[in-house]
Amino acid sequence: MERRLKPAPTDYRMCPLSSVVEQRNRKPHTSVRFWQGALAMAGGAVLLLVLMITFEKVSKIYPGNSVALQDLTLTIDAGEFVSIVGQSGVGKTTLVKLLIAEERASAGSIVVGGWDITHIRASEVPLLRRQIGVVFQDYKLLPKKSVWENVAFALEVSGAPRERIAAIVPQVIKIVGLEDKLHRYPRQLSGGEQQRVSIARALVHRPKVLVADEPTGNLDALNSQEIIELLKRINAFGTTIILVTHNRGVVNTLKKRVITMEGGTIAHDQKIGKYVL
Amino acid sequence: MTTLFRLFKFAWQDFWRNLWLSLVTILMIVLALMSVNTLLLFNVMTDTVIRSVEKNIDVLVYLKSDTTDEDAKKMTEELQKHPDVSHVRYITAAEALQEFQLKFKDKPALLSSLKELDKNPLPARIAVQASDPKLYGKILDDIAKTPAQEHIEKTDFTNYETLITSVNAITSKVRRIVLGLLILFVLVSILIVYNTIRVSIYTHREEIVVMKLVGASNAFIRLPYIFESVVFTLLSVIVSFGALYVLLLAIEPQLKAFFEGLDVNLLRYLEGHWYMWALWQFALAGMLNILSSAFAVNRYVRG
Ligand SMILES: Nc1ncnc2c1ncn2[C@@H]1O[C@H](COP(=O)(O)OP(=O)(O)O)[C@@H](O)[C@H]1O
Ligand SMILES: [Mg+2]
Numbered sequence: 001m002e003r004r005l006k007p008a009p010t011d012y013r014m015c016p017l018s019s020v021v022e023q024r025n026r027k028p029h030t031s032v033r034f035w036q037g038a039l040a041m042a043g044g045a046v047l048l049l050v051l052m053i054t055f056e057k058v059s060k061i062y063p064g065n066s067v068a069l070q071d072l073t074l075t076i077d078a079g080e081f082v083s084i085v086g087q088s089g090v091g092k093t094t095l096v097k098l099l100i101a102e103e104r105a106s107a108g109s110i111v112v113g114g115w116d117i118t119h120i121r122a123s124e125v126p127l128l129r130r131q132i133g134v135v136f137q138d139y140k141l142l143p144k145k146s147v148w149e150n151v152a153f154a155l156e157v158s159g160a161p162r163e164r165i166a167a168i169v170p171q172v173i174k175i176v177g178l179e180d181k182l183h184r185y186p187r188q189l190s191g192g193e194q195q196r197v198s199i200a201r202a203l204v205h206r207p208k209v210l211v212a213d214e215p216t217g218n219l220d221a222l223n224s225q226e227i228i229e230l231l232k233r234i235n236a237f238g239t240t241i242i243l244v245t246h247n248r249g250v251v252n253t254l255k256k257r258v259i260t261m262e263g264g265t266i267a268h269d270q271k272i273g274k275y276v277l
Numbered sequence: 278m279t280t281l282f283r284l285f286k287f288a289w290q291d292f293w294r295n296l297w298l299s300l301v302t303i304l305m306i307v308l309a310l311m312s313v314n315t316l317l318l319f320n321v322m323t324d325t326v327i328r329s330v331e332k333n334i335d336v337l338v339y340l341k342s343d344t345t346d347e348d349a350k351k352m353t354e355e356l357q358k359h360p361d362v363s364h365v366r367y368i369t370a371a372e373a374l375q376e377f378q379l380k381f382k383d384k385p386a387l388l389s390s391l392k393e394l395d396k397n398p399l400p401a402r403i404a405v406q407a408s409d410p411k412l413y414g415k416i417l418d419d420i421a422k423t424p425a426q427e428h429i430e431k432t433d434f435t436n437y438e439t440l441i442t443s444v445n446a447i448t449s450k451v452r453r454i455v456l457g458l459l460i461l462f463v464l465v466s467i468l469i470v471y472n473t474i475r476v477s478i479y480t481h482r483e484e485i486v487v488m489k490l491v492g493a494s495n496a497f498i499r500l501p502y503i504f505e506s507v508v509f510t511l512l513s514v515i516v517s518f519g520a521l522y523v524l525l526l527a528i529e530p531q532l533k534a535f536f537e538g539l540d541v542n543l544l545r546y547l548e549g550h551w552y553m554w555a556l557w558q559f560a561l562a563g564m565l566n567i568l569s570s571a572f573a574v575n576r577y578v579r580g
Contacts (some may be wrong), residue, residue, distance in 0.1 A: 100490075122495070123494075123495070125489075125492075126492040126493060126494045126495075127492070128492075129489070129490065129491060129492035130491075130492040134490060140483070140486065140487050140490065141487075142483065142484055142487055143483075144294050153487070153488075153491070154491035154492070156283055156287075157488050157491060157492070157493030157494075157497045157498075158491070158492050158493060158494070158497070159279070159280050159283075159494070159497070161279055162279060201491060202491075204491075205491075205492065
């Protein structure tokens with residue numbers, strides 16, 4: 001049976017200005033914040049064109065002297081579709097965690113769209129998370145919430161007004177093609193559908209970047225292919241996609257940039273890459 | 278406004294969707310409160326029993342038969358002025374006889390032998406109550422130093438001395454035991470309630486992780502649990518006092534029989550004091566619950 005993915009409405013990223021800048025300027029309390037804000041605002045126009053992600057000589061050593069990343073330097077341009085591959089334990093997930101500030105770097109610096117998040121404060125993490133959507137192998141859906149509720153939840157907990165929720169949720173659910181399963185619960189969905197719900201949820205804040213850590217890890221070939229197609233379409237809207245994957249077939253057919261990691265750093269970085277392991 | 282409403286909604290939804298866990302948490306808090314309350318009531322009970330026993334103690338100062346009514350009244354007034362004396366009652370010889378006859382009305386043999394005497398054998402007396410049973414010795418010593426001493430035939434303090442010391446000993450021992458038990462109960466309750474809340478938050482770790490992931494602010498993550506704690510506490514306090522009241526109502530006849538003759542009425546006491554207790558317990562248990570849940574949530578919010 002074929003599940004068609006309908007063409008998405010073109011306006012899902014309606015907000016024209018970088019909301020990185022907008023949201024961060026809401027509370028310029030200290031002078032540091034003020035200058036950060038001013039700089040970010042000045043960079044705002046440029047940002048639109050180059051929402052760049054930069055890792056500069058980043059290392060991450062977990063407690064217990066476990067070295068996950070070592071001297072990793074990496075630049076990802078706005079709108080890119082980057083695959084990150086590598087054997088288990090080379091630090092791919094750690095890279096993702098640093099990017100969404102779930103972990104802090106031990107050394108080096110990380111800048112997202114002109115915002116240095118290396119030492120980001122706990123109170124600012126929510127703002128970052130609304131700029132970077134994340135998707136994981138295990139979907140992380142709430143089992144007691146329906147498709148609609150799971151997606152709406154992301155907006156509710158960030159204080160979005162009701163009208164905005166009512167407008168955005170149907171849009172993103174339509175993008176992932178689940179508009180006729182709004183009231184199902186996760187256990188009533190296939191793995192592929194659950195992953196699509198989690199992608200819809202990641203899109204509600206209209207993120208500039210979508211990070212997917214092994215999103216097809218639990219899926220069969222057909223479902224995997226559908227998820228990748230979906231990511232490609234989201235990328236076509238201009239959203240940067242960072243795809244961490246083990247899936248050789250996926251990487252080889254994508255014909256996009258591939259970064260291969262080894263021992264906590266980058267081994268290869270090819271513009272149109274192949275899975276070389 | 279939307280935010281506040283939404284926080285309430287989350288707390289509410291959470292309560293119902295995890296009804297069993299909510300009920301178990303409430304049950305644990307109720308049991309903790311009940312055990313503390315039972316002990317507090319026990320304390321009230323021993324207190325009133327002891328006080329009522331103390332109230333029944335008095336020392337009789339028997340007056341010589343040649344003491345005039347006037348002298349006796351003067352003496353009574355003097356005694357009333359003594360700082361350690363709470364109550365003084367002058368009983369004339371005639372009144373003493375009346376009381377005697379009333380007391381032994383089922384013992385006609387005794388009464389008829391009394392009638393055979395041509396004059397009242399009972400002396401007039403003054404009943405003295407001290408503000409504290411420990412002070413009887415001192416009061417009697419003080420009386421002995423006054424000129425009134427010449428009117429005193431004898432005092433029967435010696436009969437009471439042992440009773441008074443044993444009441445004193447029991448009082449302080451009971452108080453100490455109750456206090457120890459209370460501390461133990463409170464500590465055990467705190468541990469049980471804290472762990473129950475921890476388990477309940479543990480089942481929410483997924484939700485907390487997801488909330489963090491999608492950019493929920495810290496307040497949004499924590500406040501529903503704080504609301505929930507307040508609601509849990511409120512319900513628990515209501516249920517525990519309701520249960521206590523029903524329990525007391527059920528065993529009231531037995532209690533009444535047990536405390537026959539003493540001025541002990543737990544039910545009345547509870548009716549008069551429950552709101553103060555409830556308020557205190559709501560405040561303290563609420564604080565404990567909020568702290569427990571904040572502490573438990575913290576584990577998943579950090580990291
Ligand atoms: N929380 C942690 N504490 C200690 N070591 C960790 C932790 N997370 C990951 N590591 C270690 O860091 C290395 C990289 O892990 P990870 O980034 O998960 O790799 P990958 O996603 O590529 O499989 C591994 O050696 C792993 O054991
Ligand atoms: Mg990984």
